[in-house]
Amino acid sequence: MPHFALSDPISKPRKEDVIYAPRPEYPNTARAHYLQGSGSFILHVKPDGTVSRVEIEDSTGAPLLDQTAIAAYSKWRFKPGRVKAVRVPISFTMKPYPYKPNYVPPNSR
Numbered sequence: 001m002p003h004f005a006l007s008d009p010i011s012k013p014r015k016e017d018v019i020y021a022p023r024p025e026y027p028n029t030a031r032a033h034y035l036q037g038s039g040s041f042i043l044h045v046k047p048d049g050t051v052s053r054v055e056i057e058d059s060t061g062a063p064l065l066d067q068t069a070i071a072a073y074s075k076w077r078f079k080p081g082r083v084k085a086v087r088v089p090i091s092f093t094m095k096p097y098p099y100k101p102n103y104v105p106p107n108s109r
Contacts, residue, residue, distance in 0.1 A: 010042060010085040017082040019049065022071035026092055037061040038091040041069055045086065049078040057087065059072050065092050 037060030042087065046052045054070045069090050078086075 003010045005083075007029050011083055013043075013076075013086045013088060017078050018056050018076070018078060020075065020077040022072050022075055024069045024092075027064060030062065030068070030092065031094065034094055035065055036093050037065050038089070039040060039069065040087060040089045041065065041073055042077060043088060044085045045074050045078050047081055049080040049082070053077050057092050060090065060092060062092075065090075 019078065039060035040058040042055040042057050043080050044052045044055065054073045056066055056070070058068070062065050073088060
């Protein structure tokens with residue numbers, strides 16, 4: 001039985017509560033297929049600070065991106081006893097890198 005209840009507060013991750021928080025990597029397969037999306041995930045945290053499960057609150061719209069986020073967020077670690085549930089937004093976008101406002105590719109000039 002989970003240690004959290006529906007009434008447990010869901011907070012934003014705070015720097016002072018986080019021990020380890022790897023960012024989800026944009027998968028090459030997703031880039032190759034121009035997959036983009038934004039979503040929100042809820043991390044359910046055990047008293048020892050490990051993540052017991054990651055819930056999709058709002059899907060990115062692409063199962064590959066959702067699974068990538070879940071895999072990364074499952075590895076997060078918090079200081080014991082600090083949080084029970086944390087909401088984390090994510091956005092995968094195909095912006096030019098480095099991003100330059102009003103960027104015009106050389107072939108379009």
